[in-house]
Amino acid sequence: MTSLSKLNRREFLSGLGTSALVLGLALRTGRTMADATAGGLQEVRGGDATPALFIALEEDGTIRITCHRSEMGQQVWTSMAQIIAEELEADWSQVAIVQAPGDARYGDQNTDGSRSVRWNFHRLRVAGAAMRTMLERAAAARWGVAPGECRAAQSVVTGPGMYSATYAELAQDAAAQPLPTEAELRLKPREQWRLIGKEVPSLTVPDIVQGQGTFGIDVQLPDMLVAVVAHPPQVMASVAKLDDKAALAVPGVVRTVRLPALDGPVLFKPLGGVAVVATDTWSAIRGRAALKIEWEAGPNAGYDSQQFAETMLETARQPGTVRLRRGDVDAAMGASATRIEADYYVPHLSQTPMEPPMATARWDGDKVECWVCVQAPQRTRSVIAQACGIPEENVTVNVTWLGGGFGRKSKPDFAVEAALVAREVGRPVKLTWTREDDLQHGYYHSVSAQHLEGALDAEGKCTGILHRTVFPPIGSTFVDGLATPSWEELRQGVTDNPFHVPNLQVETGDAPAHVRIGWLRSVANIYHAFAVQSFAAELAHAAGRDQKDYLLELIGPPRQLDPRNDGAQYDNYGESLEEYPIDTGRLANVVREAAALAGWGRELPAGHGLGIAVHRSFVSYVATVIEVAVDAEGRLRIPGVWSAIDAGTVVNTRHVTAQVEGGTLYALSNALYGEITAKDGAVEQANFPQFRLMRMKEAPRDMAVTIVASDAPPGGVGEPPSPPAAPALANAIFAATGLRIRRLPIFGSGSDDRLPLDATREGESA
Amino acid sequence: MSIKLKVNGKQHEVEVSEDTPLLWVLRDHLGLTGTKFGCGVAQCGACTVHIDGKPRRACVTPVAGVGAQAEITTIEGVQGEVANAVREAWVEIDVPQCGYCQSGQIMSAVALLEQNPNPDDDAIDAGMSGNLCRCATYMRIRSAIKSAAKAGS
Numbered sequence: 001m002t003s004l005s006k007l008n009r010r011e012f013l014s015g016l017g018t019s020a021l022v023l024g025l026a027l028r029t030g031r032t033m034a035d036a037t038a039g040g041l042q043e044v045r046g047g048d049a050t051p052a053l054f055i056a057l058e059e060d061g062t063i064r065i066t067c068h069r070s071e072m073g074q075q076v077w078t079s080m081a082q083i084i085a086e087e088l089e090a091d092w093s094q095v096a097i098v099q100a101p102g103d104a105r106y107g108d109q110n111t112d113g114s115r116s117v118r119w120n121f122h123r124l125r126v127a128g129a130a131m132r133t134m135l136e137r138a139a140a141a142r143w144g145v146a147p148g149e150c151r152a153a154q155s156v157v158t159g160p161g162m163y164s165a166t167y168a169e170l171a172q173d174a175a176a177q178p179l180p181t182e183a184e185l186r187l188k189p190r191e192q193w194r195l196i197g198k199e200v201p202s203l204t205v206p207d208i209v210q211g212q213g214t215f216g217i218d219v220q221l222p223d224m225l226v227a228v229v230a231h232p233p234q235v236m237a238s239v240a241k242l243d244d245k246a247a248l249a250v251p252g253v254v255r256t257v258r259l260p261a262l263d264g265p266v267l268f269k270p271l272g273g274v275a276v277v278a279t280d281t282w283s284a285i286r287g288r289a290a291l292k293i294e295w296e297a298g299p300n301a302g303y304d305s306q307q308f309a310e311t312m313l314e315t316a317r318q319p320g321t322v323r324l325r326r327g328d329v330d331a332a333m334g335a336s337a338t339r340i341e342a343d344y345y346v347p348h349l350s351q352t353p354m355e356p357p358m359a360t361a362r363w364d365g366d367k368v369e370c371w372v373c374v375q376a377p378q379r380t381r382s383v384i385a386q387a388c389g390i391p392e393e394n395v396t397v398n399v400t401w402l403g404g405g406f407g408r409k410s411k412p413d414f415a416v417e418a419a420l421v422a423r424e425v426g427r428p429v430k431l432t433w434t435r436e437d438d439l440q441h442g443y444y445h446s447v448s449a450q451h452l453e454g455a456l457d458a459e460g461k462c463t464g465i466l467h468r469t470v471f472p473p474i475g476s477t478f479v480d481g482l483a484t485p486s487w488e489e490l491r492q493g494v495t496d497n498p499f500h501v502p503n504l505q506v507e508t509g510d511a512p513a514h515v516r517i518g519w520l521r522s523v524a525n526i527y528h529a530f531a532v533q534s535f536a537a538e539l540a541h542a543a544g545r546d547q548k549d550y551l552l553e554l555i556g557p558p559r560q561l562d563p564r565n566d567g568a569q570y571d572n573y574g575e576s577l578e579e580y581p582i583d584t585g586r587l588a589n590v591v592r593e594a595a596a597l598a599g600w601g602r603e604l605p606a607g608h609g610l611g612i613a614v615h616r617s618f619v620s621y622v623a624t625v626i627e628v629a630v631d632a633e634g635r636l637r638i639p640g641v642w643s644a645i646d647a648g649t650v651v652n653t654r655h656v657t658a659q660v661e662g663g664t665l666y667a668l669s670n671a672l673y674g675e676i677t678a679k680d681g682a683v684e685q686a687n688f689p690q691f692r693l694m695r696m697k698e699a700p701r702d703m704a705v706t707i708v709a710s711d712a713p714p715g716g717v718g719e720p721p722s723p724p725a726a727p728a729l730a731n732a733i734f735a736a737t738g739l740r741i742r743r744l745p746i747f748g749s750g751s752d753d754r755l756p757l758d759a760t761r762e763g764e765s766a
Numbered sequence: 767m768s769i770k771l772k773v774n775g776k777q778h779e780v781e782v783s784e785d786t787p788l789l790w791v792l793r794d795h796l797g798l799t800g801t802k803f804g805c806g807v808a809q810c811g812a813c814t815v816h817i818d819g820k821p822r823r824a825c826v827t828p829v830a831g832v833g834a835q836a837e838i839t840t841i842e843g844v845q846g847e848v849a850n851a852v853r854e855a856w857v858e859i860d861v862p863q864c865g866y867c868q869s870g871q872i873m874s875a876v877a878l879l880e881q882n883p884n885p886d887d888d889a890i891d892a893g894m895s896g897n898l899c900r901c902a903t904y905m906r907i908r909s910a911i912k913s914a915a916k917a918g919s
């Protein structure tokens with residue numbers, strides 16, 4: 001039986017098991033001394049780099065590295081460990097990982113925004129180098145030689161002559177060394193890296209292939225009960241009448257618990273409804289099915305996403321609020337030889353990680369310990385504290401493995417449910433979301449409508465672009481009634497428009513939210529890149545030019561952009577523009593790299609077409625080329641996908657490649673099939689395949705990735721591959737068939753998996 | 767009711783209602799959590815186990831119907847040359863991302879290779895399309911199956 005003891009030993013509480021945390025514990029005490037020393041390691045770039053936070057040298061030689069970011073398949077355990085082990089000169093085969101609980105002393109733990117490496121690269125190098133320095137100094141002191149004569153490599157420090165000692169042997173002495181300052185450290189030069197930038201194998205995969213490792217759903221505690229929740233069909237709906245007799249009669253069902261009704265703003269609060277608590281999952285599921293609930297539908301019952309789409313498109317066609325202005329777009333339109341316009345629509349999507357939200361909570365007096373698959377453990381801690389009316393110190397949040405996150409698990413509403421229900425029943429409770437819960441009660445990717453206009457001169461050169469975007473903002477989750485797109489959402493593919501056009505105008509229109517809106521892998525970049533990169537190909541077509549050549553011409557000469565010069569507020573994903581410029585040279589370069597990889601311009605079989613798209617997001621650059629094959633009936637295949645990524649310095653080439661593959665296919669799955677619709681305020685998709693995902697037989701046969709070699713600072717990797725996928729696909733379909741896709745998904749319900757080719761003349765849209 | 771079943775070569779007896787899917791018996795009653803829940807409606811394959819060597823979706827297999835003598839094999843217990851080759855191939859190129867679907871992927875891949883030692887792309891598509899992967903590791907699954915097949919030939 002998987003028990004808590006197994007959990008403790010395997011993932012959560014290192015040091016309480018077999019071997020002691022020699023250096024780690026000692027350093028924690030030592031840190032107080034270091035605090036008094038000016039120039040300690042607590043304020044290096046990226047946060048606290050005190051080695052004891054992240055590194056423990058155990059007696060048996062194990063080098064236990066604490067990963068403070070959530071592992072959800074991006075291989076963050078491996079990449080964080082690589083960075084530390086590189087500078088520590090650790091023997092990689094001795095490295096083991098422990099997952100940090102949610103705790104402010106780790107600094108930011110919110111594993112989203114593609115920033116684990118970006119924000120921790122320097123800091124973890126410093127932590128590793130500091131520990132290595134202390135080991136070298138401890139060895140020098142022991143041998144009575146100069147520290148400069150001692151050299152660490154592969155977990156061994158070697159001195160002059162025959163002197164040599166392992167890290168485990170030196171750990172005690174090293175702990176007594178004062179913490180070095182950052183200035184005293186010697187970071188390894190790039191040419192000497194043997195882990196960073198290499199294909200280091202995953203630290204999780206060997207367990208995964210044995211069915212080992214603890215996901216949120218796998219947590220088992222002694223005396224634990226299982227709960228599922230009957231959530232209200234609409235956001236803000238509430239229980240009017242509850243009859244739980246039949247549910248309580250189901251064998252195994254222990255009791256029901258009413259959850260508090262939701263009032264705005266929705267934040268990360270539970271949705272309300274009724275939890276059914278049982279001795280096992282199946283009994284809880286059966287019990288929930290036997291509940292009789294009358295719901296009070298609440299303010300969102302009128303939401304009909306079909307109708308809402310038309311309203312949004314209507315808004316997008318009207319003049320909006322100007323958010324960025326360069327030159328005079330009206331004059332450019334007036335003076336144009338050719339003028340084109342297009343409307344794009346992208347529906348709500350659900351993140352739908354393969355593991356639905358899961359949370360376990362156990363109370364002890366007024367303290368609660370939780371085991372949860374969350375991307376944001378500190379946030380989870382504070383929202384549980386708030387909901388339960390206890391101080392944050394009373395909440396422990398242990399992070400399990402995440403069976404996928406994609407933004408869903410940044411929202412800890414389900415963890416709050418577990419804490420509330422466990423407190424009510426007085427026993428540990430694992431709260432399980434079924435797939436139906438995941439699809440019908442999510443924080444959805446926002447629905448969007450966009451209108452673009454472009455002006456071409458007589459030579460086909462683009463002289464002006466108007467981009468109007470309308471979507472319910474994520475801010476609606478935090479502020480009731482917020483309907484205006486934020487600058488953060490606009491910098492995801494609108495205000496950072498990279499095209500070299502003299503006249504550019506960005507406008508927004510308002511749209512209220514009627515479901516909970518939240519982040520989904522690459523967020524607003526999804527719909528903005530779809531519109532902008534599709535429109536680039538539409539401009540190329542209008543100009544009678546090759547898509548790729550025209551795209552490069554639109555991007556123009558290498559230069560650095562600053563959207564603030566044109567009146568936008570722009571935060572560059574939290575980075576400075578000096579260090580992470582919007583560099584059109586790098587953008588054009590990935591276009592050329594992807595085109596070369598795909599063999600752009602080659603002879604294609606009949607019915608085939610190539611499409612290309614490029615996008616900068618999370619301060620990285622990705623271009624993707626897709627080949628489609630469409631038969632006479634309109635059936636679509638994707639024979640090949642080729643991408644190039646420039647993410648600056650990368651830590652693990654194998655896993656960056658895997659993220660490009662996965663992020664691209666995730667986006668293609670959504671573009672082909674993904675759509676969440678609502679009627680009477682309730683989501684219509686209940687399970688697979690109503691919310692359809694790409695399967696093996698629909699995946700491309702050929703896929704290749706180029707990682708651009710770069711010594712620029714690290715950029716994001718988990719999200720940037722997604723945005724170019726949908727427009728590259730749409731552009732390929734146009735190249736193959738003349739059918740222009742402006743509305744996603746490509747195969748909505750009722751499409752019968754056929755493109756509507758008979759309705760197609762050149763340039764007609766679907 | 768009391769139900770006998772044999773999992774990974776071991777006899778068990780559990781007290782559950784007879785419609786309980788095998789999945790929840792494995793996970794909640796026997797502590798074999800390697801077999802995952804993804805949909806509960808035979809659409810995702812995360813719960814794939816072998817019953818007498820054949821891949822089955824445990825989420826829609828009522829435990830009472832399995833039979834005390836049937837050999838149930840889960841990811842924790844699947845062994846043999848093919849299973850080893852599949853695991854090795856999976857590790858060799860790091861097929862999994864989050865890993866959540868991968869127990870099911872591996873069980874389906876082993877069943878496929880047991881029955882067809884040298885599957886081409888179409889056979890892989892047919893054998894593996896019941897297993898969803900939201901991380902979309904399909905490219906690596908396909909190439910790992912091919913290298914596991916090569917290792918076995």
Ligand code: FES
Binds near residue numbers: 802805806809810813
């Ligand atoms: S959980 Fe059984 S097929 Fe999805």
Ligand code: FES
Binds near residue numbers: 354403867900901
């Ligand atoms: S590896 Fe994450 S769902 Fe398949």
